[in-house]
Amino acid sequence: MSSQHQYVTITHYKEREFYFLNYAIQTREGFIPKEIEQFHESDKSKFIERIRTIQSQYPNNQIVSISLMAKQSISQSEDRNRASAEIFKNNYVIQENIDVGDIPTTLYFSPFAILYQQYKEGLTDELKLLIGYFDRKLFMMFATSDKIHQSWIIGTRGLTEKQIAERVYKSMQAYYKISYSFADHLEMLVSDDSPKLLKVLREELSLHITLTQNSIHNLLHRMASSDEKAKSSFIKSYKKIEYIIHTEASSTAKGEEGSPNRYERVRVADENLEDIKLQDQKSKGIIEKIKDLFRSSPAEMDSKTSFASLLPLILVLGMGGFFSMKNGTISNELMKKKVQITAQQNNLKLATISENIFHAMGKNAELKKATISTKGVDIRGLVWGIEPLKNSLNELYAEGKFVIKPLENFMTEFTFTSK
């Protein structure tokens, strides 16, 4: 069977400073895990590169991880503002955000979701305490078949097994406000080998604890093995997980890659999120292609962030520049209007004075020369009606100096100067 058609689950998580990576071939009869690989956090790029390599080798895949955040809780309603996953009807696990960073992930499970999947078959009307021990944290919940009543998380780093057991006991009382003994049964799922803790818990709580031990990788492979389980992921998968019976071969041997009697996933149109991304790229329109030019890889996010921090300053400078330019233009126009108004008012005054002077002279005089300004007038001419002219001019300029001078040709010259 070609690796192109094999359904593979790639699992990863981070514990302390190490990334752990594994992948498994999924078959109808179970999954066949490969060797676990370990990367130091300083080799993150190699770790991501390795995921990409497995992906290219097995295009039909899901990349699965676990959220080990200490702030997760179970709620009876979905919170659309935060990352939420439906564990079962009206029971949601909620956390602040999906913190996978730039590591490829298509399914992302809460330990609570894993815990529920592990024990859901055994849930009845009797109250059970389910405890999951992941990454030195205890994920605990009281559950019956219809409801998860309460959930909480206890950190165990630096505590002895006895102290952990005491905290489990106290928190049971505090969270549920009843004695732990009201829990009819305790189930515990541990992701690493800790027999001492189990022993102490059994002693301290004086209860029989059913233990299931499995690795995080195996739990995740199982969670991604079917749609029914996968739908409790924080990241919503858009594809359906299905199996078909491969009929060409008869061997029932389980395990080896390429084994002929393997059940494999049907390649439906939207097999996995990564495939969807690839197909989307193929069918992208011009607009999307243009948008791609401006998209950047996660490695470029830092420079984007610094640019984003400059954005307010750029906006402020842009706004300032715009208003400065507009203000310069309007100031210039305003100045022109002011000068024009002053000139126009001055012209109107001069025209009025001139009109008045000519009107005052009328038929009583004839102008020879005149200087007219808004400050005063100086007129010289010939006069025939001395008194009417004098009176008219004095009406305009009360303190004006009116002088007449007889000429040799029996005519009379007048001068008038305003003060």
Next chain:
Amino acid sequence: MNKLKSIAPMTKLWFVISLLVLLVWVIPTMVSYYKNQKSYHQKVELLDSLDHRAGAQLEAKPFHSEVFRLDAENYFDKVEVTSIENDAYRVLIYLDKSKIDTFHTFLKDLSLNYAVSLKDEILYEEKNSTLTVTMILKPLS
């Protein structure tokens, strides 16, 4: 508060600088712009009230000596425009003294039709019924 603390120092610094620029430069410029805009509209209204021209109310056109001369000769017998010192022009208008009212109308519309200011002094001289009006015009920049 924790979110604020988690913001990078450079981001905070840019934000503070942005705020300072906004307060010290942008907002005063905006206020000045809107004040000037209001004042401009008031001046336009004032100028409209001074404008008694008949027909289309055209914007004052830039002063050009030859264009001005040709325009003015449509109303008067002869017009001479001479460039003098300080970017000014001496304008001599020759007209029949009976047409003095035409000159007064011309004078009233002068700064509405042309972007010019008139020196506050007009000289009239009359010889043989022809009135010579001398005035100094200065184009508005």
